[in-house]
Amino acid sequence: MTTTIKKITLGNNGPLVSKLGLGCMRMSTTWGSPVNDESESIATIQAALDNGINFLNTGDFYGSGHNELLVGKAIKGRRDDAFISVKFGAIFYHNQLIGLDLRPIAIKNFINYSLVRLGIDTIDLYQPCRLDNSVPVEDVIGTVADLIQEGKVRFLGVSEITADQLRQAHRVHPVTALEIGYSLAERQIEQDLLPTAKELGIGVVAFANTSEGLLTGELKVPLAAHDYRNHFSRFQGYNLIKNLEKVEIFKKLAQEKGITPTQLAIAWVNAQGEHIMPLVSMSRRSRLPENIEAMEIVLTPQDLTLLNTHFAPGAILGSTYLQR
Numbered sequence: 001m002t003t004t005i006k007k008i009t010l011g012n013n014g015p016l017v018s019k020l021g022l023g024c025m026r027m028s029t030t031w032g033s034p035v036n037d038e039s040e041s042i043a044t045i046q047a048a049l050d051n052g053i054n055f056l057n058t059g060d061f062y063g064s065g066h067n068e069l070l071v072g073k074a075i076k077g078r079r080d081d082a083f084i085s086v087k088f089g090a091i092f093y094h095n096q097l098i099g100l101d102l103r104p105i106a107i108k109n110f111i112n113y114s115l116v117r118l119g120i121d122t123i124d125l126y127q128p129c130r131l132d133n134s135v136p137v138e139d140v141i142g143t144v145a146d147l148i149q150e151g152k153v154r155f156l157g158v159s160e161i162t163a164d165q166l167r168q169a170h171r172v173h174p175v176t177a178l179e180i181g182y183s184l185a186e187r188q189i190e191q192d193l194l195p196t197a198k199e200l201g202i203g204v205v206a207f208a209n210t211s212e213g214l215l216t217g218e219l220k221v222p223l224a225a226h227d228y229r230n231h232f233s234r235f236q237g238y239n240l241i242k243n244l245e246k247v248e249i250f251k252k253l254a255q256e257k258g259i260t261p262t263q264l265a266i267a268w269v270n271a272q273g274e275h276i277m278p279l280v281s282m283s284r285r286s287r288l289p290e291n292i293e294a295m296e297i298v299l300t301p302q303d304l305t306l307l308n309t310h311f312a313p314g315a316i317l318g319s320t321y322l323q324r
Contacts, residue, residue, distance in 0.1 A: 005052040005295060008274060012201030014155060014176040015124065017083050019270070020295050021055035022048045023207055023281035027070055028063025029095065036283045038070065045074035047285045049081045051292060057179070057205070057279055059087035059129060060114050068117035076119060085125040085205070086114050087159055087179070102128055102135040104143040111152055125177060127157030137168040145173035157205075163196040170200050177203040179279070184250070184268050184311040185211035185234075185243075186320070191313075198275065206272075207279040210265045212320060214243060217251040217261035233318035243316050253306065259297060266294035268307055 005018045027041035045056065056075070058067045068086070075082045088110045089100045107128075114123060126147065128140050147153040155176040158169050169175050178197045180189055186208065197204050210216050212229055221240055229235040234243060247261070254264040269278045280291050299307075 005292060007052075008203075008277065010125075010155075010203035010205075010277070011174075011176040011275070013174070014203055015083060017055045017277070018053045019277055020053055020266075020291065021057055021085075021205060021277050021279040022053050023279045024056060024058045024067055024071055025062050026281045027283045028067040040285070041070055041283050042074045044282055044285045044288070045071065046078075047288055048282070049075075049078065051288065053292075054081060054083045055085065055205075055277065055279075056082050057085045057087075057207075059090070060110055060117075061088075061090040061092050061129075064092065065113065065117050068114055072117055072119040079120060083124045084118060084120065085127070085157060085177075085179075086118075086123050087127050087129040088114070089128045089130065100128075100130060100132050100134060102131070102140045104135075104139055107140070107143045108147075111147060115152065122151060123153050125155045125157045126153040127159050127177075127179065130160045131158070131165050131169075137165060138172050141169045141172040148173070161193075163192040166193065166196050166200070166202070170202070175200070175202050177205050179205040179207065181208040181320075182206035182269060182272075182276075183209050183211040183215060183265060184307060185214050185316040187311070187313040198273070202275075204273075204276045205279050206269050206276055207281070209269045209278050209280060210262055211316070214316070215247060215250060215261055215265040217247060217254070219244060219247075229320075232320040234316065234320050236318065239318035243318070246310070246315060249310055250307070253303065257297070257303075259294070260290060263290060263294035263297060266291060267297035267299055268304075270295055270297075271299050271304065 005020050007016045008019050010017045027036050056071055058071050089102050090097055091099050091101050126144055131137055144156050156173050157177040158175055159179040182189060213219055223230055223235055233239055251261050254261045266278045
């Protein structure tokens with residue numbers, strides 16, 4: 001496998017990062033999923049770095065710090081190869097999200113633990129995982145701005161917020177990147193959030209490119225009883241049956257192009273703009289070639305028209321946790 005991942009500037013005046021990012025969340029247990037083989041996870045991160053994927057995404061609450069420890073082991077001795085993005089603010093107990101803590105005093109506590117677990121002096125991109133109005137935006141963003149002044153953080157990111165919150169945050173301190181769920185099946189952000197990010201010169205880190213597996217073409221009805229997706233109306237009953245019917249044409253186009261549905265899903269996100277980075281979760285090295293090759297796929301105007309029409313906003317029934 002050769003290095004083919006090109007670099008982009010994240011946001012107008014941001015750092016140079018790979019156009020494909022590696023999401024590390026699934027390497028740890030966050031929602032009660034089984035823990036992956038740690039040595040395979042570390043090898044996956046290192047193989048990604050070897051292939052020019054330098055953007056590594058983690059959160060201090062992924063596996064209660066396990067994920068940061070894992071990333072820290074993987075980048076030991078090669079800090080300069082990696083661009084580390086960390087989310088903070090979510091509080092988990094027994095694998096359940098029980099709230100957010102975005103108080104300045106908490107953020108100053110969180111970052112010290114993150115730096116120790118990662119084994120680094122500075123986090124490249126630091127971001128609240130959400131904003132819930134429990135603490136004024138100015139206080140949350142202002143605290144990260146202070147950490148940038150101190151040298152503990154290089155760039156400010158935000159995640160899963162509204163267009164109004166994005167403007168608010170950007171007024172306090174320039175936002176480099178917006179992390180948000182985006183796929184052919186999840187297009188509500190095209191209305192105001194994406195145009196706002198573009199207008200302000202903010203890079204977009206787009207996760208959930210296959211819409212929680214809906215677009216992989218491998219989903220079967222019914223889901224297993226313990227599957228976390230059962231909580232979301234998109235994956236329930238009639239909705240799931242109709243949604244999987246929609247995915248059939250997606251699978252057909254992928255087959256015609258000689259690629260996998262997952263590759264087609266990533267290629268579509270990649271085609272949405274130079275300022276948009278697909279963030280793909282992987283925990284096994286075997287997934288790397290497929291995802292790297294997806295970045296080379298060129299979709300024709302006809303392909304894009306077919307996909308954008310068939311998956312027009314609202315075409316997929318039901319919601320996921322991304323719906324606001």
